[in-house]
Amino acid sequence: MSNGLFNEAITVSENYTDETDIVLYQGDCMDLLRDMESESVDLVVSSPPYNLGKEYEDPTSLREYLAGQKPVIQELYRVLAPTGSICWEVGNFVSDGEVFPLDIFYYDIFKGLGMKLRNRIIWRFGHGLHCAKRFSGRYEVVLWLTKTDNYVFNLDRVRIPQKYPGKRHYKGPNRGKPSGNPKGKNPSDVWDIVASDWEEAVWDIPNVKANHPEKTEHPCQFPVELVERCVLALTNEGDVVMDPYSGVGSTLIAAVKWNRRGVGAEAERRYVEIARERISRFAESQLRLRPMAKKVYEPKQSKLSQIPMEWRDDGSPEEIHR
Numbered sequence: 001m002s003n004g005l006f007n008e009a010i011t012v013s014e015n016y017t018d019e020t021d022i023v024l025y026q027g028d029c030m031d032l033l034r035d036m037e038s039e040s041v042d043l044v045v046s047s048p049p050y051n052l053g054k055e056y057e058d059p060t061s062l063r064e065y066l067a068g069q070k071p072v073i074q075e076l077y078r079v080l081a082p083t084g085s086i087c088w089e090v091g092n093f094v095s096d097g098e099v100f101p102l103d104i105f106y107y108d109i110f111k112g113l114g115m116k117l118r119n120r121i122i123w124r125f126g127h128g129l130h131c132a133k134r135f136s137g138r139y140e141v142v143l144w145l146t147k148t149d150n151y152v153f154n155l156d157r158v159r160i161p162q163k164y165p166g167k168r169h170y171k172g173p174n175r176g177k178p179s180g181n182p183k184g185k186n187p188s189d190v191w192d193i194v195a196s197d198w199e200e201a202v203w204d205i206p207n208v209k210a211n212h213p214e215k216t217e218h219p220c221q222f223p224v225e226l227v228e229r230c231v232l233a234l235t236n237e238g239d240v241v242m243d244p245y246s247g248v249g250s251t252l253i254a255a256v257k258w259n260r261r262g263v264g265a266e267a268e269r270r271y272v273e274i275a276r277e278r279i280s281r282f283a284e285s286q287l288r289l290r291p292m293a294k295k296v297y298e299p300k301q302s303k304l305s306q307i308p309m310e311w312r313d314d315g316s317p318e319e320i321h322r
């Protein structure tokens with residue numbers, strides 16, 4: 001199989017090995033984790049089951065739910081390299097109309113292991129369910145934590161277009177010079193990734209497949225682009241990216257797309273089948289993915305929205321500004 005980035009086939013194994021591009025284990029993530037060597041993973045990107053009564057979940061109390069998650073996180077910590085990161089994407093647990101923000105509860109578990117929070121990223125949606133007795137929820141949270149202070153962070157790989165690249169310093173020693181960064185701006189801790197179409201795919205069930213090129217039958221799959229940003233910023237080529245709850249394989253696809261290895265576990269056979277199909281379509285360049293950093297706004301055409309002359313021939317990647 002070939003996809004343009006890989007010269008050879010993407011190799012997939014059903015059990016843990018460090019010899020294939022992807023490990024896709026069907027079963028309980030704890031069983032996979034037990035087979036893995038300590039410090040063998042560079043990044044974990046995952047969205048755990050939320051205990052919200054989705055078809056694959058048995059609703060339990062929040063306390064029981066977290067008690068069940070703790071051993072998984074302890075194992076993830078063990079397999080994480082000292083320079084590694086965990087990106088843990090969660091929403092709210094809602095019981096009798098009361099909201100329990102899961103990131104707050106998870107934070108204690110990570111902190112108890114000595115991990116350090118680098119960002120509490122807000123992944124924002126434009127639309128969603130309309131609530132009658134509280135304000136409608138329009139975001140989820142990604143906790144980005146590192147194992148140590150010596151962690152990988154490649155900001156330049158994930159800079160995004162500036163709205164007004166033509167802005168200039170108006171005083172001081174740099175007066176008249178462009179005030180931004182020619183490589184683009186820091187994407188900040190509020191992510192609007194796919195805000196314009198994904199949220200309809202996630203929430204607006206009748207339009208699930210029509211609205212987003214990536215959407216499958218999984219009820220809470222996340223967009224590959226969300227993982228790509230984590231992969232590019234927090235790992236280097238050849239690194240290992242893991243998702244213990246890999247669903248339809250979004251993390252694994254983002255990993256191999258950028259020449260990293262992917263390791264995932266998924267309990268439901270049907271989702272594993274879909275993940276396999278998606279990986280195979282990706283390898284054949286047939287998988288439709290929303291392009292990274294697709295514009296979600298069109299700045300008005302003015303001098304400020306144009307790329308400064310000084311930046312045009314400096315070798316900075318042009319697409320960053322488009």
Ligand SMILES: C[S@@+](CC[C@H](N)C(=O)[O-])C[C@H]1O[C@@H](n2cnc3c(N)ncnc32)[C@H](O)[C@@H]1O
Nearest residue numbers: 028029047049056221222245247248250266267
């Ligand atoms: C929130 S979804 C993750 C979706 C994934 N991010 C994607 O893009 O497809 C959580 C997934 O965890 C799976 N799951 C639940 N318990 C599991 C376990 N103990 N081991 C492995 N997978 C599990 C569920 O079947 C579900 O597909």
